[in-house]
Amino acid sequence: MDASSLRAARTQLTDSAPLVHCLTNTVVQAFTANALLAVGAAPAMVDAPEEAAEFASVASAVLVNVGTVHARTAEAMRLAARAANAAGTPWVLDPVAVGGLSFRTDLAAELVALxxxxxxxxxxxVLALVGAGAGGRGVDSTAAADDALAAAEELARRTGGVVAVSGEVDAVTDGSTTVRVGGGSVLLTRTTGAGCALGALVAAYVAATGDPLTGTVAAHAHVALAAEIAADLADGPGTFAAQWLDALDALDGDALAAADVRTS
Structure with missing residues (x-):
């Protein structure tokens, strides 16, 4: 993963303005939409079972986030994932709090199978998805990213896709190549919806680049760099959230090319 790939990814996202279909956590819908708009993507929050499959087939990418899932949205998620597959549309699974609650854990297993x-x-x-753990403390992890690297590699090989593990240093793997993304700020962990917004940005970047590994790394780098800028300007978590959105908007390809990204 070199600087030119990250620079190109930012340009591709700006030029294509991908439409991201978000079936996501009700707590964070507005924040997620604003983050997508800030990077130059277009958000849509369509989570009715009657519409989810139809919209997934025409969107640029789909995000499935199980944060506040219930029976109706779970069915919409299944339908959207199947429709995305049929249309060749990239889709991202964000398994929020999987492992601790059986309904969402069973649903996530169904979605992984897709x-x-x-x-x-x-x-x-990520550990819970491969049956190697019982989940974290609610939505918070009790393990470090490197603790889940072997599980992430296994999961990537199982799905044929990419798995990204968030932590102090994020790890992104396709099962053979692993890329670590450093930077960021602890204030991300004190901002409701930052992780959920990251999932949406991953969807946007993957749609724009057509490359799941590059797109996922670019999204993580964009979020981390913007967090560093925001943390320098913020007085606390409240002002950080606004500054972070502004920084997401301001970062260009040259800035993204300077991200702390290492491939192994």
């Missing part, structure tokens, strides 16, 4: 393009979660969530 082979998401990218799975993006914290270490505890």
């Amino acid at each position: 082979r998401p393009t990218v799975v993006r979660g914290n270490a505890s969530e």
